[in-house]
Amino acid sequence: MIEVEGVERRYDGLAVLSEVTLSLPRGGLTAIIGPNGAGKSTLLSVMGRLQKPDAGRVTLEGMDLAQASGRLVARKLALLRQDNHTAARLTVRDLVAFGRYPHSRGNPGPEDHAQVARALAILGLEPLADRFLDQLSGGQRQRAHIAMVLAQDTECILLDEPLNNLDISHAVRIITLVREAAQALGKTVVVVLHDINMAAAHCDRIVVMKGGRILRHGPPAELMQAEFLSAVYETPISVHELAGRLVAVY
Amino acid sequence: MAPEIRKRQIARRLALLTLLAVLAAAAFLLLNARGSWDFLLPFRGRKLAALAVVAVAIALSTVVFQTVTQNRILTPAIMGFDALYVLIQTGLVFGLGAGRVSALDARLVFGLELGAMVLFALLLFRWMFGPAARNLHLLMLVGIVLGTLFRSISGFLQRIIDPDSFTVLQDRLFASFNAVDPGLLTLSALIVAGLALVLWRLVPELDVLALGREAAIGLGVPQERLVLGLLVIVTMLVALSTALVGPVTFLGLLVANLAYLLMPTARHAVLLPAAALIALITLIGGQTLLERVLHYDTALAVVVEFAGGLVFILLVIRGVAR
Ligand SMILES: Nc1ncnc2c1ncn2[C@@H]1O[C@H](COP(=O)(O)OP(=O)(O)OP(=O)(O)O)[C@@H](O)[C@H]1O
Ligand SMILES: [Mg+2]
Secondary structure: OEEEEEEEEEEOOEEEEEEEEEEEOOOEEEEEEOOOOOOHHHHHHHHOOOOOOOEEEEEEOOEEOOOOOHHHHHHHEEEEOOOOOOOOOOEHHHHHHHOOHHHHOOOOOHHHHHHHHHHHHHOOOHHHOOOEHHHOOHHHHHHHHHHHHHHOOOOEEEEEOOOOOOOHHHHHHHHHHHHHHHHHOOOEEEEEOOOHHHHHHHOOEEEEEEOOEEEEEEOHHHHOOHHHHHHHHOOOOEEEEEOOEEEEEO | OOHHHHHHHHHHHHHHHHHHHHHHHHHHHHOOOOOOHHHHHHHHHHHHHHHHHHHHHHHHHHHHHHHHHOOOOOOHHHHOHHHHHHHHHHHHHHHHOHHHHHHOOHHHHHHHHHHHHHHHHHHHHHHHHOOOOOOHHHHHHHHHHHHHHHHHHHHHHHHHOOHHHHHHHHHHHOOOOOOOOHHHHHHHHHHHHHHHHHHHHOHHHHHHHOOOHHHHHHOOOOHHHHHHHHHHHHHHHHHHHHHHHOOOOOHHHHHHHHHHHHOOOOOHHHHHHHHHHHHHHHHHHHHHHHHHHOOOOOOHHHHHHHHHHHHHHHHHHHOOOO
């Protein structure tokens, strides 16, 4: 589904991504974890063609992102960025409706309205739908942006720290939601997470990044090792089995 | 507030603005008529058309420019258009002498000014949106520096031309709606109408661009191409209005911000017409007030610039600069 081949990204000559190669099959929930500055957001924005790689390429269903039409890609791939600030004065409903732009080009039909209503309902935003974004709390705003991504209704969804600012209940709801989307609807979902336990409990695959490289990737059981995680985060971490799960304690 | 109420409020306000614009135009045409209508109506009609063309061009270009740059206290004039206009005029009078400049075909001068300003702006934009730098502050700085440079050169030239030429020049430098060539006016009106139509068709894309560069790319808008295209349109609109009547720097700022204030929406389908209507009301209403009621012969531009300048300072103080 998504192939990242030998991607390099440099800022002022400083390598932020080096030789990143990753192959994500259709369907499944992949978590990217790693310390601050590891290059997770950069990788996600290269995968979502917000940034062009300095070397290497990314393909989506075989088409090269650098060449594909923006509209076409937007119907197959949606991206939530780590920080979403919008200068425009929009209501939640307006924002979520923008997710339909790739499909409707500003001329929404019944299907578009239905998708917007569905996304609002899923994220529990109905009571807030007519509020302006600057009248929301941080977590509510984050949910509005997630709803916009869902309304885009794409095969592939990239979420950069979607659980930022969310309370436990909403965090669990969203991670469960994307897991179901990956399992039941066959969507390809990538989430950047800082909560290793959340990643281990819900994701099919974990990619561990540090210093612009992918250190290891594989199923959670393989990567939840105290020594490895301690080295990655340069912090003592122990891993225990608890209620049938592997839990990292730090 | 429920969306239906908001929609109705927007529709009401648009209707009110339209009514005011029509009233302003009627007042401008009909008030204080002395002498024969056969002479007066075409004369006033031409002036009204000039006001209208400039109002629409300035309003549309400012709103689009602010959307593209994601900034509400910038106007395209920051690029130093007015200074370049002054420089061209000064250079002409200096190089050819006042007599020959006045005798020049207005169309030629118009074309020259338009061409120079579009070329200048495109070079600046290309550089700004090129791979090297996408930094708005840098662009503003460069615009200000170039503007100062142009002004200095103009100032130097003005000091060394003879006083007679200087008087002619000074007259040419004030924004004036009186002395617009009818042929140029028709041409400008057609161009502005064409560009407005293009913008109207790009309204959904403008809405998406207002979300920011990344969000726009994410939603599949061909961001780079679109921004460059929009800036070309903005440049043509500004250059056209400047070449037609001279520089009106702050009008755009005034009307765009009034439009944002009055219209509780980010949709360009509302903002663009609202800003255009407000500009029409301001320019035509202002001119009517000055000419017909107060019997001032002051250039309206001075008053508009004063009001616009005040709004600018207010915006800066209130820190709307996001
Ligand atoms: N615009 C930029 N200019 C220069 N360096 C940048 C820029 N953006 C990111 N970087 C650098 O690139 C590296 C990777 O950044 P990135 O945002 O991908 O990290 P991350 O893994 O998402 O971190 P976090 O967990 O804090 O979100 C960091 O060292 C950062 O300082
Ligand atoms: Mg990040």
